[in-house]
Amino acid sequence: xxxxxxxxxxxxxxxxxxxxxxxxxxxxxxxxxxxxxxxxxxxxxxxxxxxxxxxxxxxxxxxxxxxxxxxxxxxxxxxxxxxxxxxxxxxxxxxxxxxxxxxxxxxxxxxxxxxxxxxxxxxxxxxxxxxxxxxxxxxxxxxxxxxxxxxxxxxxxxxxxxxxxxxxxxxxxxxxxxxxxxxxxxxxxxxxxxxxxxxxxxxxxxxxxxxxxxxxxxxxxxxxxxxxxxxxxxxxxxxxxxxxxxxxxxxxxxxxxxxxxxxxxxxxxxxxxxxxxxxxxxxxxxxxxxx
Numbered sequence: 001x002x003x004x005x006x007x008x009x010x011x012x013x014x015x016x017x018x019x020x021x022x023x024x025x026x027x028x029x030x031x032x033x034x035x036x037x038x039x040x041x042x043x044x045x046x047x048x049x050x051x052x053x054x055x056x057x058x059x060x061x062x063x064x065x066x067x068x069x070x071x072x073x074x075x076x077x078x079x080x081x082x083x084x085x086x087x088x089x090x091x092x093x094x095x096x097x098x099x100x101x102x103x104x105x106x107x108x109x110x111x112x113x114x115x116x117x118x119x120x121x122x123x124x125x126x127x128x129x130x131x132x133x134x135x136x137x138x139x140x141x142x143x144x145x146x147x148x149x150x151x152x153x154x155x156x157x158x159x160x161x162x163x164x165x166x167x168x169x170x171x172x173x174x175x176x177x178x179x180x181x182x183x184x185x186x187x188x189x190x191x192x193x194x195x196x197x198x199x200x201x202x203x204x205x206x207x208x209x210x211x212x213x214x215x216x217x218x219x220x221x222x223x224x225x226x227x228x229x230x231x232x233x234x235x236x237x238x239x240x241x242x243x244x245x246x247x248x249x250x251x252x253x254x255x256x257x258x259x260x261x262x263x264x265x266x267x268x269x270x271x272x273x274x275x276x277x278x279x280x281x282x283x284x285x286x287x288x289x290x291x
Contacts, residue, residue: 009058012061037054094286118241157222163220
């Protein structure tokens with residue numbers, strides 16, 4: 001049951017990472033697996049077997065969520081945007097009791113400031129920053145053209161590092177950031193073409209896209225390790241203030257997830273079904289945690 005639960009959580013995190021406005025990191029925290037994944041990533045070189053054993057079901061689920069559910073989720077978001085977005089809000093808020101418990105019951109080794117003002121500052125800082133980023137959704141940049149060469153490769157490497165950071169740091173939607181700078185659609189297209197070329201044994205297309213995507217993949221690996229180390233340090237040494245910041249991220253989630261939905265979608269029936277989906281997914285996360 002635990003193994004299946006971990007795969008399901010991986011699927012949800014993977015699906016969240018390809019959807020604009022949804023943070024896979026926040027979802028991982030709400031489901032109680034964030035610190036476990038962080039530790040496995042940062043100890044991969046020291047405890048390789050144990051770390052791989054921990055990461056495998058999540059990686060399997062994340063790949064399944066990205067590859068298997070991307071078209072389904074795209075259809076759901078296009079057809080029932082309000083209901084689907086509210087379902088994701090339920091996934092996030094289902095983990096609120098666990099986050100509150102960790103924020104207000106610190107461990108003895110926690111070095112976080114004990115003053116209410118410091119904890120409040122952490123909460124409001126992340127609330128304001130992520131709300132501002134969410135409201136910037138409409139100012140997306142023009143899509144770029146992916147090219148080969150030294151400069152484009154270096155640029156893609158750093159975009160890979162940034163993308164990994166947005167996946168690891170809770171509250172920031174990597175998809176949203178990539179859309180703003182015009183790299184989301186080109187990268188998604190290149191990845192889809194690569195997968196299709198692999199299935200069809202089209203080695204020329206595979207080689208061409210592989211050369212373009214290789215520096216991006218290297219950047220992702222470097223970024224995952226660097227940002228995982230950073231977040232592990234924060235959660236191990238300053239857990240209480242970090243979880244207060246996470247509460248700010250969760251509080252801003254409704255704005256980030258619901259921003260941009262046309263007003264015409266807010267009909268009585270859509271809101272009713274959306275609330276039902278919210279409650280259903282919230283209870284689902286609670287059930288996963290107990291399982």
